[in-house]
Amino acid sequence: MxxxxxxxxxxxxxxxxxxxxxxxxxxxxxxxxxxxxxxxxxxxxxxxxxxxxxxxxxxxxxxxxxxxxxxxxxxxxxxxxxxxxxxxxxxxxxxxxxxxxxxxxxxxxxxxxxxxxxxxxxxxxxxxxxxxxxxxxxxxxxxxxxxxxxxxxxxxxxxxxxxxxxxxxxxxxxxxxxxxxxxxxxxxxxxxxxxxxxxxxxxxxxxxxxxxxxxxxxxxxxxxxxxxxxxxxxxxxxxKTLPLRIARQQSSAQAIAAHLAEHDAVGRVLLPGSLSADEARIQESQAAGPGAIISFELADGVDRVAFLRALRLPVYAVSLGGVESLICHPATMTHEAMSPQARADAGISDELLRLSVGIEHVDDLIADLDQAFAAAR
The missing domain is CATH 3.40.640.10 (Type I PLP-dependent aspartate aminotransferase-like (Major domain))
Structure with missing residues (x-):
């Protein structure tokens, strides 16, 4: 089956x-x-x-x-x-x-x-x-x-x-x-x-x-x-609803990632396979999709705290995978147990944000991200 x-x-x-x-x-x-x-x-x-x-x-x-x-x-x-x-x-x-x-x-x-x-x-x-x-x-x-x-x-x-x-x-x-x-x-x-x-x-x-x-x-x-x-x-x-949720979340995440990649308020977007063509090939060979997690850094001049405070839909909280979108700051939340050097060795910058995309309408999520970017300049 x-x-x-x-x-x-x-x-x-x-x-x-x-x-x-x-x-x-x-x-x-x-x-x-x-x-x-x-x-x-x-x-x-x-x-x-x-x-x-x-x-x-x-x-x-x-x-x-x-x-x-x-x-x-x-x-x-x-x-x-x-x-x-x-x-x-x-x-x-x-x-x-x-x-x-x-x-x-x-x-x-x-x-x-x-x-x-x-x-x-x-x-x-x-x-x-x-x-x-x-x-x-x-x-x-x-x-x-x-x-x-x-x-x-x-x-x-x-x-x-x-x-x-x-x-x-x-x-x-x-x-x-x-x-x-x-x-x-x-x-x-x-x-x-x-x-x-x-x-x-x-x-x-x-x-x-x-x-x-x-x-x-x-x-x-x-x-x-x-x-x-x-x-x-x-x-x-x-x-019982896991496959349905994953399909919706992944689809929305792909649309949001494409939007972030083109936005001048975003400095870098990380996705499975984005580092190299080899990693992209590996991801495609062993997984049925990229999932619904996006990591990104804001561009210079965009205030991270102001951006996070301005968001209305993604909740600033640890964890991921829920029907509601969640956003966190790994350096001080999920990975705070790591020393600054350990985070640097892992490639986790102090500006990195992790977005877990939920099942909200993707247009609403994108609009909310855009207004938060504008508020953070």
Missing amino acids: RIETTAVQALRDHEHGAVVPPIHLASTFELDPATGEGDFAYQRGGNPTRAQLETVLAALDGAAHGFAFATGMAATAAVFSLLRTGDEVILPASVYGGTYRFVDQLFEARGLTGRFVPDLADLTADDFTPATRMVFVETPANPTLRVTDLRRIAALAHAAGALVVVDNTFMTPVLQRPLELGADIAVQSATKYLAGHSDLLAGAVTTNSDEIAASMTLAQKALGGVLSPFDSYRLIQDI
Whole structure:
């Protein structure tokens, strides 16, 4: 089935015929006194509603296994729990600020090493050491929208015995399916596009590996960062409109990006594939579109604070992927955990803005941007 159908039809309540499967809120479940067994025992270890969501998450990615966590960072932390003392992870310098914070502030105490590289395109077999256990990739990167060739990275990493983890939050399975491109694990902040309404936190992990799946099951039980039944239920419903929302948001983002590129109040526009013809080719080969995130810098003489204050439609707030447009200043918001030098190494300037395009009418968004540009001169 195509993903538009999967998003809607992945679940059915065949027992009762309900179009929408019911929500199960129980924290504990009756077990067989003779064996101590049952389909479910305690909500942290498993819950029927969360299990339904995990079926949907796996189906979207074409994966054998799916796991739902309380937040995107809980999902990332569960993936990092695969590592052992002495292991090294290679990451792009422009990784999401929350992931950077985890590596920068928590790895050392766990006996782990994180190595940030300016450009994964330059990675070669010589960059892998016996300690390299994992390559963690964002493509497009947050917020620079740099593109990484997942097939190439997977080949390099697997030859060195390392896992490939892809944060697919920006693309979602609608536009990019990392497991089909060679990744071992896909992780998402389901708070963003999957939920799409800026009203719940969730994280997702998918994999085809039975061994990794067993470790994720253990992480759910041992670390406890699981998604509640109520939010699992809501996320199942949100996912049904995911392909429709993505299509509208991407279409509007393309129109807005073209407008920004021609506007004299804008100094630079960043899109997936905009850095080079090679990155454009890679993006086209591994994704079904550029997504709905635009990063840009204002031209000299345009006051950033005045521009942001003048906006009426995009909300100045962290996060992305919601039905409402959001705009943020990565240097002081999403990536504030990074030092000025780390941001410079990642290509995140102090003037960079990140716009997450919502489902508002594109003409209204463009008109609002224009009046804010005028007010900021």
